[in-house]
Amino acid sequence: MRVSVLFSGGKDSSIAAILLERFFEVELVTCSFSVLPVGDVARETAKRLGFPHRVVRLDMQALEQAYELLIQDGFPKRAIDHIHLTAIKTLASDKDVVFIADGIRRDDRVPVPEMSQIRSIEDRYGVSYMSPLKGFGRVAVNELVRQHLVIEEGQSENVIKADYETELRELIRTRAGAQRISELFPSHIQSRVIERKKVSGKELQTICTHD
Amino acid sequence: MRVSVLFSGGKDSSIAAILLERFFEVELVTCSFSVLPVGDVARETAKRLGFPHRVVRLDMQALEQAYELLIQDGFPKRAIDHIHLTAIKTLASDKDVVFIADGIRRDDRVPVPEMSQIRSIEDRYGVSYMSPLKGFGRVAVNELVRQHLVIEEGQSENVIKADYETELRELIRTRAGAQRISELFPSHIQSRVIERKKVSGKELQTICTHD
Numbered sequence: 468m469r470v471s472v473l474f475s476g477g478k479d480s481s482i483a484a485i486l487l488e489r490f491f492e493v494e495l496v497t498c499s500f501s502v503l504p505v506g507d508v509a510r511e512t513a514k515r516l517g518f519p520h521r522v523v524r525l526d527m528q529a530l531e532q533a534y535e536l537l538i539q540d541g542f543p544k545r546a547i548d549h550i551h552l553t554a555i556k557t558l559a560s561d562k563d564v565v566f567i568a569d570g571i572r573r574d575d576r577v578p579v580p581e582m583s584q585i586r587s588i589e590d591r592y593g594v595s596y597m598s599p600l601k602g603f604g605r606v607a608v609n610e611l612v613r614q615h616l617v618i619e620e621g622q623s624e625n626v627i628k629a630d631y632e633t634e635l636r637e638l639i640r641t642r643a644g645a646q647r648i649s650e651l652f653p654s655h656i657q658s659r660v661i662e663r664k665k666v667s668g669k670e671l672q673t674i675c676t677h678d
Numbered sequence: 679m680r681v682s683v684l685f686s687g688g689k690d691s692s693i694a695a696i697l698l699e700r701f702f703e704v705e706l707v708t709c710s711f712s713v714l715p716v717g718d719v720a721r722e723t724a725k726r727l728g729f730p731h732r733v734v735r736l737d738m739q740a741l742e743q744a745y746e747l748l749i750q751d752g753f754p755k756r757a758i759d760h761i762h763l764t765a766i767k768t769l770a771s772d773k774d775v776v777f778i779a780d781g782i783r784r785d786d787r788v789p790v791p792e793m794s795q796i797r798s799i800e801d802r803y804g805v806s807y808m809s810p811l812k813g814f815g816r817v818a819v820n821e822l823v824r825q826h827l828v829i830e831e832g833q834s835e836n837v838i839k840a841d842y843e844t845e846l847r848e849l850i851r852t853r854a855g856a857q858r859i860s861e862l863f864p865s866h867i868q869s870r871v872i873e874r875k876k877v878s879g880k881e882l883q884t885i886c887t888h889d
Contacts, residue, residue: 468821486697489700489881490821490822490825566818566821571813573793573812582784586815589815589817595815595817595818595821596815597813597814597815597818598812598813599810599813599814600813601784601809601812601813602782602808602809602810602811602812602813603808603810604797604800604806604807604808606800606806607777607806607808610679610701610777610806611701614701670700
């Protein structure tokens with residue numbers, strides 16, 4: 468069974484993929500409106516993690532709608548939720564995709580899809596959506612990251628990422644100026660994955676023990 | 679790092695443990711009020727899964743409180759939630775316990791702990807609580823079960839389990855008669871774990887590939 472993991476190049480979607488690799492054949496999928504070459508950034512990270520990767524182009528209309536929501540609200544929650552749901556729907560409509568996953572954690576405030584919308588997509592397209600980190604708090608996710616990844620952290624403006632925010636920020640920059648970005652987006656710590664740690668002998672032994 | 683997984687002998691807590699074994703040293707913990715020998719039932723299953731197991735005795739007062747809630751409400755949600763939270767608190771107050779997990783899934787209606795209560799327990803006791811299946815829907819959990827477990831399913835009254843319901847039902851039986859049980863508890867399909875499937879060569883290879 469294959470799972471398509473929505474991949475931003477950040478630690479959360481990386482750990483989600485690592486958590487699932489034992490149960491599914493993982494492919495990383497980066498969604499992009501082709502406003503910036505975010506797919507290329509993500510591809511580099513995917514290579515370091517050792518997973519196959521592809522870029523899926525999203526309909527530009529969804530970015531325009533997200534832009535409208537962001538301007539209306541003055542903060543990005545609904546805009547990011549809209550792009551995220553568009554990404555899930557776009558993947559779900561691919562007839563070769565059955566399992567879709569993302570890196571959403573228990574304590575994330577955005578994106579957080581409505582369960583009613585998710586169930587509707589699952590029923591309509593015959594797919595199954597997973598957020599493997601949804602039951603993990605900050606300390607637990609940090610522990611998984613510590614075991615498996617070498618990361619670099621920084622303010623969101625200094626780390627190039629392939630998340631939903633990146634292209635939306637770029638659209639704001641071209642239409643309303645760089646100043647407007649910092650008014651609309653809270654500054655937060657972003658992570659970039661430098662490399663994946665080798666699987667330890669102990670870890671392999673744990674799984675092999677039952678064999 | 680060790681994780682204590684609340685264990686009922688059912689497929690959900692079994693799969694939660696299997697999901698976590700790659701990242702943590704797993705111990706299975708069955709909570710019991712010693713009304714029935716549920717710890718012994720769970721120990722047998724734990725042995726088949728290949729995990730260490732212990733029984734933790736819960737304060738009988740919590741079962742009395744759950745009984746009151748059940749009689750007041752006429753359905754078991756608040757009662758089961760109360761026992762579940764008591765189990766988490768009891769484990770959290772053990773100074774050797776840092777990570778606590780359970781088998782709650784995305785679509786479960788009970789038990790579902792309030793996040794505010796969970797965060798309060800995490801802060802107060804310095805523990806981290808995880809529900810590794812919280813981001814998995816029915817189809818996805820079934821896929822994990824298919825890969826790893828041989829299970830038997832049946833109506834809840836016919837399968838002996840070590841879940842929170844079992845001892846509460848027994849208390850109802852002794853105080854109000856067997857008839858009252860079926861009025862208070864909806865009949866639902868329960869699962870029992872027969873054995874664990876061997877880890878496949880392909881699965882090991884997937885994880886080893888990066889090494």
